[in-house]
Amino acid sequence: MDAELILHDLNAAQRAAVNAPLTNLLILAGxxxxxxxxxxxxxxxxxxxxxxxxxxxxxxTFTNKAAKEMRERIADxxxxxxxxxxxxxxxxxxxxxxxAHWQAAQLPETFQIIDSDDQYRLLRRIMRGLEIDxxxxxxxxxxxxxxxxxxxxxxxxxxxxFGRLDxxxxxxxxxxxxxxxxxxxxxxxxxxxxxxxxxxxDNTELLQYYxxxxxxxxxxxxQDTNTIQYAWLRLLTGQDSKIWVVGDDDQSIYGWRGAxxxxxxxxxxxxxxTQVIRLEQNYRSTATILSAANAxxxxxxxxxxxxxxxxxxxxxxxxxxxxxxxxxxARFIVDxxxxxxxxxxxxxxxxxxxxxxxxxxxxxETLLQAGVxxxxxxxxxxxxxxxxxxxxxxxxxLVNRHDDAAFERVINTPTRGIGERTLLELREHARTQQVSxxxxxxxxxxxxQFAARASNAVVAxxxxxxxxxxxxxxxxxxxQTQYVLRHSGLFEHVLKEKSQTAQNRLENLEELINxxxxxxxxxxxxxxxxxxxxxxxxxxxxxxxxSSEDEECVQLMTLHTAKGLEFxxxxxxxxxxxxxxxxxxxxxxxRLEEERRLLYVGMTxxxxxxxxxxxxxxxxxxxxxxxxxxxxxxxxxxxxxxxxRLKNQVVRPLQTTHYHHRAPPAxxxxxxxxxxxxxxxxxxxxxxxxxxxxxxGQGEHTRVQVRFKQHGSKWxxxxxxxxxxxx
DNA sequence: AACACCGCGTTTTTT
DNA sequence: ACGCGGTGTT
Numbered sequence: 001m002d003a004e005l006i007l008h009d010l011n012a013a014q015r016a017a018v019n020a021p022l023t024n025l026l027i028l029a030g031x032x033x034x035x036x037x038x039x040x041x042x043x044x045x046x047x048x049x050x051x052x053x054x055x056x057x058x059x060x061t062f063t064n065k066a067a068k069e070m071r072e073r074i075a076d077x078x079x080x081x082x083x084x085x086x087x088x089x090x091x092x093x094x095x096x097x098x099x100a101h102w103q104a105a106q107l108p109e110t111f112q113i114i115d116s117d118d119q120y121r122l123l124r125r126i127m128r129g130l131e132i133d134x135x136x137x138x139x140x141x142x143x144x145x146x147x148x149x150x151x152x153x154x155x156x157x158x159x160x161x162f163g164r165l166d167x168x169x170x171x172x173x174x175x176x177x178x179x180x181x182x183x184x185x186x187x188x189x190x191x192x193x194x195x196x197x198x199x200x201x202d203n204t205e206l207l208q209y210y211x212x213x214x215x216x217x218x219x220x221x222x223q224d225t226n227t228i229q230y231a232w233l234r235l236l237t238g239q240d241s242k243i244w245v246v247g248d249d250d251q252s253i254y255g256w257r258g259a260x261x262x263x264x265x266x267x268x269x270x271x272x273x274t275q276v277i278r279l280e281q282n283y284r285s286t287a288t289i290l291s292a293a294n295a296x297x298x299x300x301x302x303x304x305x306x307x308x309x310x311x312x313x314x315x316x317x318x319x320x321x322x323x324x325x326x327x328x329x330a331r332f333i334v335d336x337x338x339x340x341x342x343x344x345x346x347x348x349x350x351x352x353x354x355x356x357x358x359x360x361x362x363x364x365e366t367l368l369q370a371g372v373x374x375x376x377x378x379x380x381x382x383x384x385x386x387x388x389x390x391x392x393x394x395x396x397x398l399v400n401r402h403d404d405a406a407f408e409r410v411i412n413t414p415t416r417g418i419g420e421r422t423l424l425e426l427r428e429h430a431r432t433q434q435v436s437x438x439x440x441x442x443x444x445x446x447x448x449q450f451a452a453r454a455s456n457a458v459v460a461x462x463x464x465x466x467x468x469x470x471x472x473x474x475x476x477x478x479x480q481t482q483y484v485l486r487h488s489g490l491f492e493h494v495l496k497e498k499s500q501t502a503q504n505r506l507e508n509l510e511e512l513i514n515x516x517x518x519x520x521x522x523x524x525x526x527x528x529x530x531x532x533x534x535x536x537x538x539x540x541x542x543x544x545x546x547s548s549e550d551e552e553c554v555q556l557m558t559l560h561t562a563k564g565l566e567f568x569x570x571x572x573x574x575x576x577x578x579x580x581x582x583x584x585x586x587x588x589x590x591r592l593e594e595e596r597r598l599l600y601v602g603m604t605x606x607x608x609x610x611x612x613x614x615x616x617x618x619x620x621x622x623x624x625x626x627x628x629x630x631x632x633x634x635x636x637x638x639x640x641x642x643x644x645r646l647k648n649q650v651v652r653p654l655q656t657t658h659y660h661h662r663a664p665p666a667x668x669x670x671x672x673x674x675x676x677x678x679x680x681x682x683x684x685x686x687x688x689x690x691x692x693x694x695x696x697g698q699g700e701h702t703r704v705q706v707r708f709k710q711h712g713s714k715w716x717x718x719x720x721x722x723x724x725x726x727x
Numbered sequence: 728a729a730c731a732c733c734g735c736g737t738t739t740t741t742t
Numbered sequence: 743a744c745g746c747g748g749t750g751t752t
Contacts, residue, residue, distance in 0.1 A: 063741065091742045115742080189742045257740070356738050378740080415728065539742065560739050582738050598739080621737060622743040
């Protein structure tokens with residue numbers, strides 16, 4: 001293949017990234033600078049120009065969607081699929097290694113993956129067994145702790161409590177959880193990465209084999225790597241291997257789930273002779289949108305620094321709409337969409353972005369009323385639905401009887417007369433004897449521990465699973481799934497429910513059977529089709545609902561979900577203090593920059609036209625709150641903005657000062673009759689002098705946010721705070 | 728074992 | 743406001 005074919009439509013920087021010599025490379029790629037394109041072209045260049053064998057290439061992404069897209073685009077470019085190349089997510093690839101080397105990884109051959117819901121239930125069971133107070137130690141927090149530690153590469157044994165009781169309790173649970181998972185042959189998402197890291201670290205020959213094999217490691221969205229992922233990459237990159245990563249520190253929006261932006265900064269030190277290439281030409285947005293985004297992100301400190309520029313036209317100003325409330329905001333957006341659509345803008349070129357999912361509701365209602373088709377991204381995924389997980393649990397028990405998560409799920413689904421008492425005894429026996437629930441059932445029914453009725457019910461369940469297994473052993477995956485589900489009693493169980501969703505659940509179960517028909521697992525993998533299918537359901541939880549995919553729909557999603565996508569017309573909704581930046585982020589120091597990056601991501605999704613909307617008053621969690629416009633609006637150059645009203649009339653050029661100093665929109669009802677108002681200077685007995693900057697709630701529930709000269713911002717209940725008004 | 732009621736939490740999401 | 747999970751009632 002001709003090199004020109006791979007390089008001809010690339011700019012100089014892109015070209016440099018694609019045909020760079022074989023060294024370690026860090027590509028800092030700004031939004032819309034052709035990041036994925038460069039990655040795909042690099043791989044094609046390696047194969048066709050540098051004569052690199054596909055077998056020695058490892059390409060890593062974060063999502064299955066990105067992996068799939070990459071595979072397809074490489075095949076397109078090469079006009080043939082590159083066999084032998086490993087392209088996948090961190091989890092997918094690590095899982096593959098664990099399956100191939102399950103013995104060395106000290107896992108049972110049929111180990112199963114649990115999702116965070118399974119993990120939660122398992123933790124709940126363990127904590128109850130240990131009699132730990134869930135009020136005091138919320139399961140969610142324990143889960144957060146354990147996953148956080150695993151992401152840092154730490155097992156319970158590695159963690160020092162320094163005599164702190166809270167950490168000691170967490171560690172006790174962590175240890176018990178590790179044991180329970182080992183016993184049941186279960187592996188959670190974080191464990192996949194951690195276990196794989198340990199596998200390679202502790203097996204020198206294996207490590208050397210893969211280090212020699214993967215001469216070229218390429219990583220997408222590098223700014224999102226966490227500690228263990230980074231350690232995994234370092235381990236796998238051998239003496240002679242080269243690592244090529246692409247990322248953008250300005251688009252790092254997953255710090256809250258462990259992503260370490262520092263990994264980009266460390267990269268050049270940790271990998272010798274790293275070349276750095278910046279991709280700064282943006283091909284997506286108008287000059288106006290890009291300048292505004294640049295101005296915004298410039299307010300962040302500690303950037304690696306990039307200056308995005310574009311050849312494209314100035315384009316329209318960014319429109320800012322100040323709505324009275326969220327209803328008005330939605331109406332404005334829907335009206336504008338209708339106008340734009342009438343003028344030829346396809347609906348699927350329009351995106352509505354918001355900070356939190358709760359905001360989608362009113363937008364959906366308004367779109368529905370107006371008869372505008374829309375699609376909401378990020379609902380529950382197919383394989384995470386309760387009835388699907390029930391069905392999968394039967395299959396999991398066939399593969400591994402000791403899978404406690406699956407056992408708990410279906411021991412009484414459908415109900416088969418096994419009561420809470422019986423279950424408690426099973427759990428207790430399992431815990432004290434260190435056996436699975438399945439083994440506990442065998443032990444206790446054999447020992448005649450239970451009343452005859454309970455014992456019979458448990459034995460019947462054991463026999464059901466055994467016979468489902470026996471009778472379906474020689475069937476194909478599809479036939480087997482069909483057989484197991486039909487005989488599990490799940491269909492009858494769902495049918496008995498008289499809810500409106502029952503029909504839907506039945507269809508979902510049918511769809512699960514259907515899914516097995518379309519599942520083809522790679523023949524190079526040694527595991528059975530069923531084991532592979534089960535792993536697939538955990539690792540790729542399903543692509544949302546495909547039904548509305550082909551229709552021309554307005555796209556609704558959170559700002560996080562929008563990363564990596566682009567749309568000609570973008571609305572960013574709910575640009576209010578407390579909402580975006582979110583209240584949570586404001587209360588915690590140092591989290592504002594990530595919020596700013598999130599808006600940067602949102603703004604740079606827009607190709608032609610961007611709207612920023614906010615509501616002066618919004619109904620949230622039942623009560624009305626009054627928010628000021630987001631500080632981020634004031635951070636944008638005012639000559640790039642215009643304030644609009646319905647029908648897109650420009651009301652007046654937008655003054656930045658408008659956001660800094662203006663009085664709140666009318667007098668918020670919440671403060672009426674209290675003698676206080678937003679902007680009021682006040683004195684507090686212990687905090688001293690300050691200014692009321694915000695208020696919410698009504699009557700005796702009225703709370704005000706006061707920015708104190710000495711003590712920072714605090715929310716106070718007005719009635720209790722005994723504030724003294726100052727002139 | 729099904730149903731009613733209470734109380735809590737409610738930023739962002741992938742695997 | 744609203745949904746979910748957990749508990750208590752029939």
